[in-house]
Amino acid sequence: MSETETLWDDPVESLALRLTPDCVEREWAHNAIATLKGDGHRSADTHLLKPLFPGLKGISVYLKDESTHPTGSLKHRLARSLFLYGICNGWIRQGTTLVEASSGSTAASEAYFARLLNLPFIAVMPRSTSRQKIDMIHSFGGQCHFVDRAADVYLVAARITEETGGYYLDQFTNAERATDWRGNNNIAESIFRQMSEEEFPVPEWIVMSAGTGGTSATLGRYIRYQSLATRLCVPDVENSAFYKAWCHQDPTVTASGSRIEGIGRPRVEPSFLPHVIDHMIHIPDAASIAASHVLSERLGRQVGGSTGTNFFGLCWMADKMMRAGRRGSIVTLICDSGLRYADTLYNPEWLAANEIDVAPFRRMLNRFLDHGIFSNS
Incomplete structure (x- = not known):
């Protein structure tokens, strides 16, 4: 009997073993979406x-x-939409490291939602970003990575995403498609x-x-x-x-x-x-x-x-x-x-x-x- 046939000796047990990780992930996604919807109803x-x-x-x-x-800005709406977009597409999962290129306000809002969902967050920002925005990102548990030229945020964010195996929220590409x-x-x-x-x-x-x-x-x-x-x-x-x-x-x-x-x-x-x-x-x-x-x-x-x-x-x-x-x-x-x-x-x-x-x-x-x-x- 082949190894493949052996897996199906007990179909019920085999299916349970194969589906358990997905079920756990689906439960996390359901809870995360409920958390984000709750914020939307409140704000x-x-x-x-x-x-x-x-x-x-x-x-x-x-x-x-x-x-x-x-989180004090218009970007609160965008951040919530970007999180829902990533979760519903299966790209944001339990433990996913999130990365964003930002001038500060979007990153502050994303750091807030990352903390709500207990996800690590890294913001790539120009060094000239206001101290108040940087402090807000840190207060929500996010990390800041600085670049000297605003035009460098995109490539650096993509590089950090690859290095961490995370997900690039990419507000500049996804903003128009994440919002209904x-x-x-x-x-x-x-x-x-x-x-x-x-x-x-x-x-x-x-x-x-x-x-x-x-x-x-x-x-x-x-x-x-x-x-x-x-x-x-x-x-x-x-x-x-x-x-x-x-x-x-x-x-x-x-x-x-x-x-x-x-x-x-x-x-x-x-x-x-x-x-x-x-x-x-x-x-x-x-x-x-x-x-x-x-x-x-x-x-x-x-x-x-x-x-x-x-x-x-x-x-x-x-x-x-x-x-x-x-x-x-x-x-x-x-x-x-x-x-x-x-x-x-x-x-x-x-x-x-x-x-x-x-x-x-x-x-x-x-x-x-x-x-x-x-x-x-």
């Missing part, structure tokens, strides 16, 4: 703020406040549900900057899927590849990388989908930072630089609407708290060292918000 529907600005006649402004997530853009309480569905009882329930514009490109992809796809009249504007920052790539329809464009953490990339990321974007604006870093300062003062709490980019883009579109005599609503996002950038964006010495003068744009924005005059003269 997914963040507040939609409606600040009032006297200069914006006929324009209703809304800010989707993603800074209230447990048709609904399932994604960021777009949440915004439109919360807008449903407002004076202008269908926004004229949603303004959202791009880091991975995943959020703008979700918003643009959802708008089209629901046949909405809303248009999507993506403001981009200095030294980012996205704006030039969109203008010239050239995905091979590269750049040096943004000083505004979390948005703007040295390459066109796979999750950036230019064809779902209706308009892009190229914004100076001084304008983004000034906008974060002005909005922080108006809200009574600090917001991050990507939020400043969003808010400057919102003001730009509001001015265009008022000049055209249009009334309606514009929505943008508060991506994270400005407390993460105390050593950079809110530090006069850092601004001076980087030759960033925010004063002219601060005056411009305050004049616009109070009197409706959008000019830097």
Whole structure:
């Protein structure tokens, strides 16, 4: 009798032995998914703020406040989706070492979920990443591996993944595919549900900057899927590849990388989908930072630089609407708290060292918000 035939002498015992490891793994996956779903139920529907600005006649402004997530940023949604994507595909299993390339916020959120699931986590980040983000990753039990050039994070993350036998979460590739853009309480569905009882329930514009490109992809796809009249504007920052790539329809464009953490990339990321974007604006870093300062003062709490980019883009579109005599609503996002950038964006010495003068744009924005005059003269 052959060895193969011997295995089937006792079919019940043999099948039990063969299936036990898979059953254990399936039980771990079920428990992990339940844990992630529980977090989603607790935190997914963040507040939609409606600040009032006297200069914006006929324009209703809304800010989707993603800074209230447990890990303090919009990236909390993305991290949860990336974990679900990896688990449901069978790539994240019990004990899997997780690796990510990040400018900080996504890694902080992923470190949080890795701790919930008792998985080791390594973040590959530029050395210039804010100390507050690094401290948050460490507080959740994650490790940080630093590179000197932002463009090196991809190859180093892939190398560490191979060395550890782990799984590369790869937010820049997987962001647009890990999120269900048709609904399932994604960021777009949440915004439109919360807008449903407002004076202008269908926004004229949603303004959202791009880091991975995943959020703008979700918003643009959802708008089209629901046949909405809303248009999507993506403001981009200095030294980012996205704006030039969109203008010239050239995905091979590269750049040096943004000083505004979390948005703007040295390459066109796979999750950036230019064809779902209706308009892009190229914004100076001084304008983004000034906008974060002005909005922080108006809200009574600090917001991050990507939020400043969003808010400057919102003001730009509001001015265009008022000049055209249009009334309606514009929505943008508060991506994270400005407390993460105390050593950079809110530090006069850092601004001076980087030759960033925010004063002219601060005056411009305050004049616009109070009197409706959008000019830097």
